[in-house]
Amino acid sequence: MECILLNACYSDVQATALIQHINYVIGMNRKVPDAAAIAFSIGFYDGIGAGESVETAYKLGCSEIETDLPNLSSTNRKLIPIQSPESEHPLVLPDYLIPVLKQKEQLNEIVPALAVSTPKAQLEPLIGHSDWIRSLAFSPDGKTILSSSNDRTVRVWDIEAGRLLHLLTGHRDRVKCVGISPDGQLLLSCSPDAQVRVWDKKLLTHKKTGDCRHLVKASSRLMTLVNALPISSNPQRPIFATGAEHGKVSIWHLETGQLQRTIQAHSSPVLSLAFSADGKWLASGSQNKTIKLWDLDSPNEQPLYVIEDAHLNQILSLAISSQHQILVSGGADRTIKLWDLVTGKKRAPKHILEGHAGQVWCVAVSPDGTRIASASADFTVKLWNIETGDLLQTFTGHLGEVRSVAFSPDGKLLASGGDDLEIKLWKMSN
Numbered sequence: 001m002e003c004i005l006l007n008a009c010y011s012d013v014q015a016t017a018l019i020q021h022i023n024y025v026i027g028m029n030r031k032v033p034d035a036a037a038i039a040f041s042i043g044f045y046d047g048i049g050a051g052e053s054v055e056t057a058y059k060l061g062c063s064e065i066e067t068d069l070p071n072l073s074s075t076n077r078k079l080i081p082i083q084s085p086e087s088e089h090p091l092v093l094p095d096y097l098i099p100v101l102k103q104k105e106q107l108n109e110i111v112p113a114l115a116v117s118t119p120k121a122q123l124e125p126l127i128g129h130s131d132w133i134r135s136l137a138f139s140p141d142g143k144t145i146l147s148s149s150n151d152r153t154v155r156v157w158d159i160e161a162g163r164l165l166h167l168l169t170g171h172r173d174r175v176k177c178v179g180i181s182p183d184g185q186l187l188l189s190c191s192p193d194a195q196v197r198v199w200d201k202k203l204l205t206h207k208k209t210g211d212c213r214h215l216v217k218a219s220s221r222l223m224t225l226v227n228a229l230p231i232s233s234n235p236q237r238p239i240f241a242t243g244a245e246h247g248k249v250s251i252w253h254l255e256t257g258q259l260q261r262t263i264q265a266h267s268s269p270v271l272s273l274a275f276s277a278d279g280k281w282l283a284s285g286s287q288n289k290t291i292k293l294w295d296l297d298s299p300n301e302q303p304l305y306v307i308e309d310a311h312l313n314q315i316l317s318l319a320i321s322s323q324h325q326i327l328v329s330g331g332a333d334r335t336i337k338l339w340d341l342v343t344g345k346k347r348a349p350k351h352i353l354e355g356h357a358g359q360v361w362c363v364a365v366s367p368d369g370t371r372i373a374s375a376s377a378d379f380t381v382k383l384w385n386i387e388t389g390d391l392l393q394t395f396t397g398h399l400g401e402v403r404s405v406a407f408s409p410d411g412k413l414l415a416s417g418g419d420d421l422e423i424k425l426w427k428m429s430n
Helices: 012-018 034-049 054-068
Strands: 003-005 024-027 100-103 133-138 144-149 154-158 163-168 177-180 186-190 195-200 214-217 226-228 239-244 248-253 259-264 270-275 281-286 291-295 305-307 315-321 326-331 336-340 360-365 371-376 381-385 391-395 402-407 413-418 422-427
Touching: 012 024, 012 100, 034 054, 054 100, 133 402, 133 413, 133 422, 144 177, 154 186, 239 270, 248 270, 248 281, 281 315, 291 326, 326 360, 371 402, 371 413, 381 413
Parallel strands: 003 024, 133 177, 226 270, 270 315, 315 360, 360 402
Antiparallel strands: 024 100, 133 144, 144 154, 154 163, 177 186, 186 195, 195 214, 226 239, 239 248, 248 259, 270 281, 281 291, 291 305, 315 326, 326 336, 360 371, 371 381, 381 391, 402 413, 413 422
């Protein structure tokens, strides 16, 4: 931490105490009018946001007070004019209007952690959604990306050209999840109307908006929130799954949309699902903090194992690294946890990955199974080493909660999207 701004009355005492530990602290030595405090904040944060030093940002804040604050001694409430730095007689404001900048005698050297960086997106963001972005999926060839949003649309983007290819409409509510079949020909999307729409990519070739190939009614209830829509990556198992708020998990045939099986998996809403690479196992996470693993070849409805109280709160996302036999879970308790896929035991040497300051909305595993990407309500995306649990990188730049993250099939790109309506594309280093 480099600087603390105590933009409050009589905060000089606290500033004096804090300066023993922080390089810069700004406080007020007396009672300060709201107008002066607001004016200083505008100038100071504008300076910080522009990359200026704390000292320069402090001067800009003071200048903002001189510029914007009406002359308190004037009945006409005239604005005080700006004074140039070369002025021989600069304006003198009352002491109680001037914030106090304290600087530590020996400044601590600010050394950024090796694991944290703030690289700019290497590709231009994809912009077009008018509401929160909820889900992302790359095509198998890595040339396009599918996105869904609270604006009730699904969009197909050309990554290299950075432009919209297709706008898919028809959902009557927000589109919570999307997915793409292993051959890239079928695009799936679902929303709280309990409908899964299956779009045929071939029918979208010559038009912007297309009709879906068929509808899948994920629930007999009129309105059922479908929270998860994973697709098996194994072409020999052409299936997808839905998890709904009534606790049921349903397995569907990808090509025909026919229901194959329903499992009463949880006693609370199913919030997350993930297939193993061969499509034989399915992990489910619920609102009541439970994770279960299911063998889809088994006729009974008993899970292979149950992880009770896997997180302190809801299980928001699941992903599987079949190469390392690791199940990854992201929770509303701001943590990521690693589990042995076969046994459900806590993964060693590092079971809990901590670092996010907000709930973890989404986790994804890289195609080679070595890295985890996590999207959080703290506006960041983080990259982790799956074997050691070490934080590799932190991506900043989103101006809202990040709700989805996805790796390209070759692992060279990472896409993220959320509340700021932008899909950001990050180039991955080796």
